[in-house]
Amino acid sequence: MPAAPIPAAVPARGLRTGPLVDYDAEADAYDATRGGVPRAEAAAAAVLGLLPPGTRTLLDLGCGTGIVTARLHRPGLRVLGLDASSGMAAMASARGVPVLLGTGTRLPFRTGSLDAVTAVWLLHLLREPGTVAAVVAEAGRVLRPGGVFVTTVDKDAAHDVGCDIDEVLAAHLTERPSDEAAEVTARAAAAELHPHGRARFTGHGQGRSPRGAAEALLAGRYASRVVPRGITAAELAARLEALPEPGVPRGEPTYELRSFVRT
Numbered sequence: 001m002p003a004a005p006i007p008a009a010v011p012a013r014g015l016r017t018g019p020l021v022d023y024d025a026e027a028d029a030y031d032a033t034r035g036g037v038p039r040a041e042a043a044a045a046a047v048l049g050l051l052p053p054g055t056r057t058l059l060d061l062g063c064g065t066g067i068v069t070a071r072l073h074r075p076g077l078r079v080l081g082l083d084a085s086s087g088m089a090a091m092a093s094a095r096g097v098p099v100l101l102g103t104g105t106r107l108p109f110r111t112g113s114l115d116a117v118t119a120v121w122l123l124h125l126l127r128e129p130g131t132v133a134a135v136v137a138e139a140g141r142v143l144r145p146g147g148v149f150v151t152t153v154d155k156d157a158a159h160d161v162g163c164d165i166d167e168v169l170a171a172h173l174t175e176r177p178s179d180e181a182a183e184v185t186a187r188a189a190a191a192e193l194h195p196h197g198r199a200r201f202t203g204h205g206q207g208r209s210p211r212g213a214a215e216a217l218l219a220g221r222y223a224s225r226v227v228p229r230g231i232t233a234a235e236l237a238a239r240l241e242a243l244p245e246p247g248v249p250r251g252e253p254t255y256e257l258r259s260f261v262r263t
Helices: 024-033 036-049 086-094 131-142 164-172 181-190 210-218 233-241
Strands: 057-061 078-083 099-101 114-119 143-153 193-202 254-262
Touching: 036 193, 036 254, 057 131, 078 086, 086 099, 114 131, 131 143, 131 181, 131 193, 143 181, 143 193, 164 210, 164 233, 181 193, 181 254, 210 233
Parallel strands: 057 078, 057 114, 078 099, 114 143
Antiparallel strands: 143 254, 193 254
């Protein structure tokens, strides 16, 4: 059976209002600092396991470099990526992923025209009030009845593995992550998306070392997770560097996916 075409997009007038997170500068090094191919393969396999057998068209929101998106393949499935960063989109395109520039708050697709929408490691970055609700609502709008929205939840919490790094950062964690499972589920219900399935997968290569955590903190890669309180970022990084065996990775995270079906 030939693959289904991606439905025609609505004209993208006003689609891009600026990147959700500006990753243009680090696009080239992004994958190497985030688990590379092993983590991407684990994520893609988990996503595919949550797609109904009849899924023919899929839009991957916040596709980034396309390292996961390019692995979302099975017979009859057509995949399109969308990202706000031109640097990331260029990397995805180089991997053979058809990709649009834009944000998830205004998707260039007609209502009820897609079988699946995915958002892997995206919602935790959307800290502006109302943005997660808008993205989930848009996913619900473009899905056909019976279509599914698949997203990671509690992404940052997955990195809490009961180690000394967690103890240092505990007093500085974001109080309410934007991808908290209960909140995402409530936003999904408002968009007529109802719980359908769950999956977990290992973040291969993502076990943090104290030194790596310090570097990530100073580079702003913990912006969605850590807000130093009563201390500067440099001072907090120094506390991490002072931990025993600063170059030795601790345990790897286990990420969770939730799927929601459109009624």
